[in-house]
Amino acid sequence: MSKIKAFVKKETVLTVSGILAVISMFIVPPSAGYIEYIDFRTLSLLFCLMTVMAGFSGLGIFSRLADALLRLTGTVRNIAIVLILLCFFSSMLFTNDVALITFVPFTIETLDRAGRKKDIILTVVLQTAAANLGSMLTPIGNPQNLYLYGLANINMTEFISLMLPYTLLSLVMVLVICPVFPRTRARYSPARQTDAPDTLRTSVYICLFALSLLTVAHVLDYKILLVTVLTAALLTDRRVFLRVDYSLLITFVFFFVFIGNIGNIGAFYAWMKSVIGGREMAVAILASQCMSNVPAAVLLSGFTDNIKALIVGTNLGGLGTLIASMASLISFKYIAVYDNKIKGGYFVLFTVINAAMLAALCIMSAII
Helix, strand or coil: HHHHHHHHHHHHHHHHHHHHHHHHHHHHCCCHHHHHCCCHHHHHHHHHHHEEEEEEHHHHHHHHHHHHHHHCCCCCCHHHHHHHHHHHHHHHHCCHHHHHHHHHHHHHHHHHCCCCCCHHHHHHHHHHHHHHHHHCCCCCCCHHHHHHHHHHCHHHHHHHHHHHHHHHHHHHHHHHHHCCCCCCCCCCCCCCCCCCCCCHHHHHHHHHHHHHHHHCCCCCCCHHHHHHHHHHHHCCCHHHHHCCCCHHHEEEEEEEHHHHHCCCHHHHHHHHHHCCCCCCCHHHHHHHHHHHCCHHHHHHHCCCCCCCHHHHHHHHHCCCCCCHHHHHHHHHHHHHHHCCHHHHHHHHHHHHHHHHHHHHHHHHHHCC
């Protein structure tokens, strides 16, 4: 029983999506038609991108990049700004969760070594916000963007143009807070790198990432990408498959099943469309606060054709509560492991800053 409770606590969204899918199966019995519910292109792209990012992370690429940049800084403020901006810009290409998994532990270790434990909470809060905000600029920045981009029937330029004003304001908001950090000189010890860079695997993952971008842009068929990634990883780095977040993929499948079944219940489908219609952005923001923006995007997309409003709403909705973006829980877990006593202070500061940023972005959405 304790193992079940631990699993539910760790994989709450997966558990809830699974329960919803099973309940819907009693209403709409399983059939061959279920296969039509699944968006295999989105699932394949997610799997390939997560595999490539896990490969980069395992090679220490991100840590080496951070070391190179941090050697150019000296004060606590400059170090904090670099660490925060690393999350902001890297999340645009490497997803928000990968940015946080890569740089938050590095940040905690770096500031702890520098004797700046008191700066860890604010730095990680801003890193988390920066990763969630930077990732909204590109279709590959986070899972819901990748999914909604496939539905919206728009090109990369249109997507970036849609989210650019919000991203620029986000960058300004993050930088405005940074002067809070002192200009005090800080000690810095680079992360320990025990192995030399693996040139072969690095080259392989760079090529796979380029192919992933071509697939996102609809230049390359996703089936070709999937076969290529599987083959390359099996031949050069089989252990990378152990670091892929399969729970996210399964969560998507459960929501696809649930939404597909609900779509076959005429009365409920009509009611949901009436609730969401014309209020996509507001509903997406509110729904994200309760279930996080990834499942909110998958769920709401089944009841509206205004996908652009969902893109904006689910991206802005990643701010706010701790569960608004599942990536935010990554940082919280690292903080709790580092020092359980400071997680309360982290939670309060996180909520205050996220709520303020969300309010500012909502005001912008009303203006533009």
